[in-house]
Amino acid sequence: MTVLVNPRALRDHKARHFKMLIGGEWVSASADPIERVAPSHGVVVSSFQAGSKADAERAISAARNAFDTGPWSRMTGSERSRILLKAADLIAARSEELAYLDAIEAGKPISQVKGEIAGSVDIWRYAAALARDLHGESYNTLGEATLGVVLREAIGVVSIITPWNFPFLIVGQKLPFALAAGCTTVVKPSELTSGSTLVLGEILQEAGVPDGVVNIVTGTGPEVGAVMTSHPQVDMVSFTGSTGVGKLTMTNAAQTLKKVSLELGGKNPQIVFPDADLEAFIDAAVFGAYFNAGECCNAGSRLILHKSIAKDVVSRVSELARGVKVGDPLDPTTKVGAMITPQHLEKVAAYIAGAKDKGVEVAHGGETLDLGMGQFMAPTILSGVTPDMAVAREEVFGPVLSVLTFETTAEAVEIANSVDYGLSAGVWSRDFDTCLTIGRKVRAGTVWMNTFMDGASELPFGGYKQSGLGRELGRHSVEDYTETKTLNMHIGARTGWWMPQAADRRG
DSSP states (O other): OEEEOOTTTTTTOOOEEOOEEETTEEEOOSSOOEEEEOTTTOSEEEEEOOOOHHHHHHHHHHHHHHHHHSSGGGSOHHHHHHHHHHHHHHHHHTHHHHHHHHHHHHOOOHHHHHHHHHHHHHHHHHHHHHHHHOOOEEEOOSOTTEEEEEEEEEOOEEEEEOOSSSHHHHHHTTHHHHHHHTOEEEEEOOTTSOHHHHHHHHHHHHHTOOTTSEEEOOSOIIIIIHHHHHOTTOOEEEEESOHHHHHHHHHHHHTTTOEEEEEOOOOOEEEEOTTSOHHHHHHHHHHHHHGGGGOOTTOOOEEEEEHHHHHHHHHHHHHHHTTOEEEOTTSTTOSBOOOSOHHHHHHHHHHHHHHHHTTOEEEEOOSEEOOSSSOEEOOEEEESOOTTSHHHHSOOOSSEEEEEEESSHHHHHHHHTSSSEESEEEEEOSOHHHHHHHHHHSOOSEEEESSOSOOOTTSOBOOEETTEESOBSSTTTTGGGEEEEEEEEEOSOOOOSSHHHHHHHHO
């Protein structure tokens, strides 16, 4: 493991002060702003408005009015598509600014964030295409006197709540599809990493999104998020975050039976057979575990290795992990940046300590790193983990890789499915029969075969079990933000149970 950090990288940084976007106006909250300290450098880099319940209610009212009386939901698909395409171009033009904000606020490596912004641009363009393709159905096979038409109409006002680990990418997996469908929105980014989402608000205004269609309220979950998930004028909630908060979101939304889309936690396995291309897998194992410092719902945090190769694989993964650069997120060669908060670092360290108490071997890492500022965790490999241990079952959300072993395919599947989550999984074998067998039996929303954490805007993303409800991305993602309406049309004179009696009276 190579450690690097530049203590003076943010020496001349001037904290950026943001306002909230409500009804097309940039406004301040009444409370003192929230200051964000860079997790990598220990200096204040941004300040955000501490929104209140009243601010959230104003934003919801603005979105409601924009949907009920404004032009957005009444535009043609091609008109909305043109605006979304312009937004994508503007995101690309400001990509350096957006990447810098996410890097300093979340502690993410700058080279990684630039890739995320590029991926977001592609998602916005894909959503723009879907705006023109959204359609209903017609049924002309119901008899000569009946024609059925099924419409897809925008569901209305959507509350979008996003997490701190992928601030710009995840809002891009939700907002453009809601807009493509004709919805209006209230967006709450994490109070730790709101900067890039607020810049997105500027971009959408410049692109021509009408006032009130996108409102952005910053602040905490109890103050702002609770209102957004329970308010009767909100028609749908789209939330990404922890499973615990997802359950609370669902409870709040149940008060008015809102539609809910949840993308939650994961404890994702990579199952490796003896005939796998181990050279390719070793790289994927290190990438899957330490990408975004392991603060990733898709992290490949469980290696489920065939016993015959376990010792060799652990040795090789450890060897590659030693070369992973940890440190300054603004250094383009950094692979692992800072942990999001000191409290989260302590939580991850506690998982490692608990595993060691159970007799688990630390094959690599295992310690927090004192770099003179910020909070960093060494990439860690825990060997000899058993399925009943907390590090094998719970989402650690840090750069911690747990190694388990199996002897039969059935045992591998049983271990993979033994947790509460089912977001993603990987399987490695040169025998595609093996890959397909695992792919069909593992209960996860995505199963990668001989690769890990690949993605495309066209492919749906979401999980089984306590990893969430619904899917994002893919061609049906716009439909998630719609309601279906049936128009049942009768042609010609109608006959029924009352008509014969009426005929008798006429006679």
